[in-house]
Amino acid sequence: MDKSLAVRIVTLSRMRAYRVISLWPGTLAVAFLSTLIGGSLVGIMARFGTGDLTAIVTDAYLHSVIGFTLWQATLSTLISVGLALPIARAYARQSHFVGRRALITLMGLPMVMPVIVAVLGIVAVYGHNGVITQLMRTAGFTWSFGIYGLGGILLAHVFFNLPLAVRLLLPAWEQVPGESWRLASTLGMSSTQLFRFIEWPALSAFLPGTLVIVFLLCFTSFAVVLTLGGGPGATTVEVAIYQALRFDFDPGRATLLALIQLALCATIALTMSRWLRSQPLTQGLQEGLRNRPDRKAPLNRAVDVLLITVSALFIGLPIAAVVVAGLEGPLLRVILDSALWSATARSLGIALIATLIASILALGLAMTARRLVLVQRRPGATDLVLLAGSVSLAIPPMVIGTGIFLWALMTGTTEVFTLLLIALINALMVLPYALRSIAPVLIDSGRRHHKLCEQLGLQGWQRFRRIDWPAIRKPTAFAVALGSALSFGDMGVAALFDTSGAITLPVMLYHRMSAYRFDEAAVTALVLVVMSLILFWALDRIVGRWLS
Amino acid sequence: MASKPLRPSVPKEPYVKILKILCGLASCLLAITCPTTQAAKTQLTVYTYASFVSEWGPGPLIEEHFEAQCDCDLKFVGLEDGAALLSRLKLEGDRSPADVILGLDTSLTVEAQQTGLLQGHGLDLESVNFALPWSNPVFVPYDFGYFGFVYDSEALPVPPASLTELVNNSNGPRIIIQDPRTSTPGLGLVLWMRKIFDAADEDAWAMLAPRIVTVTKGWSEAYGLFLKGEAPMVLSYTTSPAYHRHVEQTDRYRVAMFKEGHYRQVEVAARLGTSSEPQLAQDFLGFLLSDTVQNILPTSNWMLPAVLTGQPLPEAFHSDEVPQQMLRFDPAHVQNQRKQWINRWLSALSR
Numbered sequence: 089m090d091k092s093l094a095v096r097i098v099t100l101s102r103m104r105a106y107r108v109i110s111l112w113p114g115t116l117a118v119a120f121l122s123t124l125i126g127g128s129l130v131g132i133m134a135r136f137g138t139g140d141l142t143a144i145v146t147d148a149y150l151h152s153v154i155g156f157t158l159w160q161a162t163l164s165t166l167i168s169v170g171l172a173l174p175i176a177r178a179y180a181r182q183s184h185f186v187g188r189r190a191l192i193t194l195m196g197l198p199m200v201m202p203v204i205v206a207v208l209g210i211v212a213v214y215g216h217n218g219v220i221t222q223l224m225r226t227a228g229f230t231w232s233f234g235i236y237g238l239g240g241i242l243l244a245h246v247f248f249n250l251p252l253a254v255r256l257l258l259p260a261w262e263q264v265p266g267e268s269w270r271l272a273s274t275l276g277m278s279s280t281q282l283f284r285f286i287e288w289p290a291l292s293a294f295l296p297g298t299l300v301i302v303f304l305l306c307f308t309s310f311a312v313v314l315t316l317g318g319g320p321g322a323t324t325v326e327v328a329i330y331q332a333l334r335f336d337f338d339p340g341r342a343t344l345l346a347l348i349q350l351a352l353c354a355t356i357a358l359t360m361s362r363w364l365r366s367q368p369l370t371q372g373l374q375e376g377l378r379n380r381p382d383r384k385a386p387l388n389r390a391v392d393v394l395l396i397t398v399s400a401l402f403i404g405l406p407i408a409a410v411v412v413a414g415l416e417g418p419l420l421r422v423i424l425d426s427a428l429w430s431a432t433a434r435s436l437g438i439a440l441i442a443t444l445i446a447s448i449l450a451l452g453l454a455m456t457a458r459r460l461v462l463v464q465r466r467p468g469a470t471d472l473v474l475l476a477g478s479v480s481l482a483i484p485p486m487v488i489g490t491g492i493f494l495w496a497l498m499t500g501t502t503e504v505f506t507l508l509l510i511a512l513i514n515a516l517m518v519l520p521y522a523l524r525s526i527a528p529v530l531i532d533s534g535r536r537h538h539k540l541c542e543q544l545g546l547q548g549w550q551r552f553r554r555i556d557w558p559a560i561r562k563p564t565a566f567a568v569a570l571g572s573a574l575s576f577g578d579m580g581v582a583a584l585f586d587t588s589g590a591i592t593l594p595v596m597l598y599h600r601m602s603a604y605r606f607d608e609a610a611v612t613a614l615v616l617v618v619m620s621l622i623l624f625w626a627l628d629r630i631v632g633r634w635l636s
Numbered sequence: 637m638a639s640k641p642l643r644p645s646v647p648k649e650p651y652v653k654i655l656k657i658l659c660g661l662a663s664c665l666l667a668i669t670c671p672t673t674q675a676a677k678t679q680l681t682v683y684t685y686a687s688f689v690s691e692w693g694p695g696p697l698i699e700e701h702f703e704a705q706c707d708c709d710l711k712f713v714g715l716e717d718g719a720a721l722l723s724r725l726k727l728e729g730d731r732s733p734a735d736v737i738l739g740l741d742t743s744l745t746v747e748a749q750q751t752g753l754l755q756g757h758g759l760d761l762e763s764v765n766f767a768l769p770w771s772n773p774v775f776v777p778y779d780f781g782y783f784g785f786v787y788d789s790e791a792l793p794v795p796p797a798s799l800t801e802l803v804n805n806s807n808g809p810r811i812i813i814q815d816p817r818t819s820t821p822g823l824g825l826v827l828w829m830r831k832i833f834d835a836a837d838e839d840a841w842a843m844l845a846p847r848i849v850t851v852t853k854g855w856s857e858a859y860g861l862f863l864k865g866e867a868p869m870v871l872s873y874t875t876s877p878a879y880h881r882h883v884e885q886t887d888r889y890r891v892a893m894f895k896e897g898h899y900r901q902v903e904v905a906a907r908l909g910t911s912s913e914p915q916l917a918q919d920f921l922g923f924l925l926s927d928t929v930q931n932i933l934p935t936s937n938w939m940l941p942a943v944l945t946g947q948p949l950p951e952a953f954h955s956d957e958v959p960q961q962m963l964r965f966d967p968a969h970v971q972n973q974r975k976q977w978i979n980r981w982l983s984a985l986s987r
Contacts, residue, residue, distance in 0.1 A: 217865030236850045314853040321986045331817045337723050599690040601856040604879045
């Protein structure tokens with residue numbers, strides 16, 4: 089008896105220590121992020137001055153740019169997430185049908201395609217000379233979708249972000265305990281009531297993160313806005329930053345603009361997460377949707393089938409256009425080229441390292457966020473931690489890249505670490521996705537098991553291995569898969585650095601396009617899409633299944 | 637009682653293993669694919685734009701020929717475009733490892749010279765038989781071209797005969813252009829319009845605006861959309877049709893020759909004051925003007941050679957696609973007025 093009491097006292101005192109220690113992972117991650125981002129901004133300002141703040145604040149043109157950026161980002165986010173809700177619900181409700189996994193994997197593709205490739209795919213379907221316009225013409229109509237202008241921007245943003253939102257929201261349904269469905273069944277709840285009382289609370293943990301990510305992506309959109317915007321009336325802050333950095337060479341102004349963008353995005357993101365505070369769920373066994381009462385109603389089924397078909401076509405057609413264009417090109421010549429494969433290997437290496445860094449950071453932030461909300465009861469602080477992991481989306485990779493490049497230049501390490509630097513900046517870009525998919529599930533797992541773990545004294549590695557990992561395995565797999573595929577297809581950062589001797593696959597694609605070789609570029613794009621898909625599938629499987 | 641189940645014998649964790657494998661794989665991939673540098677020979681670093689060093693660009697051929705005669709290692713660093721080149725130079729300042737910068741165009745030369753990072757080429761250009769008038773102590777021109785509107789003859793049988801016609805005909809063809817804030821051809825068109833319409837450029841832009849399908853970030857996006865059939869005309873170079881004839885054996889894409897003439901773009905190279913190999917850099921600049929390089933350029937960079945070499949241009953370059961009238965502004969004037977002219981463009985198109 090004495091012994092067990094002693095053990096309990098030791099455990100208790102250890103728990104107190106643990107309370108402090110457990111804030112470390114997130115603190116370290118936040119410190120790392122702020123050093124990297126802050127350091128790069130300070131680096132630029134120290135070398136090139138801080139830019140003229142009054143000139144920026146009083147610039148009427150810039151005001152209209154900010155206005156337009158906000159407007160299109162808000163519209164894009166509302167449409168993307170608004171449509172993603174019913175579509176994700178349809179996928180959740182129809183949890184068993186042939187091809188479901190394939191369709192959900194397809195959802196991961198638009199995000200990871202280089203923007204220019206996706207835009208050419210979209211144009212091939214919806215453009216002035218696209219498949220749809222041609223079909224209409226054969227049918228005798230002269231109508232054409234106004235793809236250049238706000239309509240085109242929204243279309244492309246929905247194409248990129250709707251599937252992402254669906255994939256980020258889908259895990260919400262897995263959090264609903266079987267008892268809730270059984271109870272709803274007994275009470276004879278209608279489909280609407282199910283949504284109101286069961287699905288909405290479950291979604292509330294995932295919705296803020298999804299909204300924030302989609303909003304940030306649309307806010308900082310650059311090539312889509314310029315290509316499909318139809319004219320300089322459609323200009324985002326990101327364009328102004330690029331212009332300042334590249335053509336006007338005013339890094340101080342670029343940094344200031346980046347800070348303004350960051351402040352705007354952070355304010356909006358914080359407001360959004362305040363407003364949409366997650367509601368705790370009923371606890372119980374998560375046993376799938378077997379007992380969901382409205383699954384089999386014919387009308388619901390029909391609606392779900394319609395939603396799934398239409399969304400799959402909307403996303404699938406432009407991808408199909410990219411695939412067809414690739415198949416029409418000089419396939420063998422491009423594929424048998426060894427340079428293509430060393431570029432692929434290089435991209436793969438960068439993607440894996442970037443994802444590894446991002447996952448570690450995300451896990452650290454999520455652990456601390458959970459600690460803050462469950463033990464210290466400070467949800468506001470949790471929001472801040474989660475926000476810290478998302479803001480890297482609000483700073484143009486080009487600005488961070490320039491800052492880091494300056495530091496590397498000062499220490500004379502530009503040549504040695506080029507690929508590592510690219511991986512590091514990619515990690516910053518990937519982090520928000522990883523964080524937003526892991527954090528809600530980890531927090532939820534904490535809510536369920538925290539008391540039990542404390543009673544058992546289960547903590548640290550053992551707790552992670554036995555309790556948390558099984559819960560977050562699937563979202564982590566998705567995050568790792570999406571992250572690496574995303575970084576695999578990234579063009580922006582890689583183009584910043586010396587890429588002559590060691591080009592990545594997307595840079596190779598860009599080289600081909602800038603040398604008239606659009607047919608070779610089309611094949612390269614196909615290879616890129618197929619490789620992203622394989623990478624996505626393989627990592628999702630390795631992490632999601634084998635590591636159980 | 638409590639302590640035992642907490643510390644079970646820990647089996648080798650599968651995810652730790654996989655993590656290790658992933659790390660190993662990633663570092664292997666990077667290690668294999670990183671280019672190894674040869675330390676033995678002196679190295680000449682040349683900053684240029686991406687398409688110059690792509691596998692079809694002139695870069696690989698020039699490298700081969702120059703290395704055969706210089707006993708050195710010529711290293712090309714490919715950056716996005718001419719503007720990226722200049723901003724990289726400014727970022728690096730006197731720490732730049734570059735010996736030569738190649739690929740600035742005439743609208744950027746003054747700005748480049750103002751950095752104070754360049755030094756005179758030291759070559760005697762008097763004896764060079766240039767295809768264009770040239771005397772500049774710092775920059776060596778290696779090729780040049782004219783901006784022009786390329787059209788799809790299947791979609792547009794009769795193109796406009798002048799820029800004025802393109803602007804004034806409200807039933808004229810729809811066009812895709814590039815953004816002057818982010819691309820060189822885009823800036824070229826702003827200068828071209830200014831040259832023709834002078835102070836009335838803003839109104840001219842407003843007249844043209846309804847027929848501009850879209851304004852893209854760079855040349856690649858615009859040309860890609862054009863080839864997809866999104867518009868019958870695109871802003872490009874007068875030499876673009878030669879590519880389609882030479883490589884794709886098609887006469888479908890042609891350039892609309894405008895009566896007023898075409899705005900000229902000269903691509904230049906210069907050596908850096910901080911170069912540790914000034915002599916080698918000078919040799920390289922001279923080599924750019926040699927017949928060897930000049931004959932490579934037309935069918936690899938798709939521009940016109942700066943030097944008359946005696947060897948005629950390849951068949952794909954049609955003589956009726958050489959503008960009769962060459963238009964240009966003084967680079968210093970461009971440097972002074974650029975911002976204002978772009979703002980006029982901006983306000984006309986945002987109306």
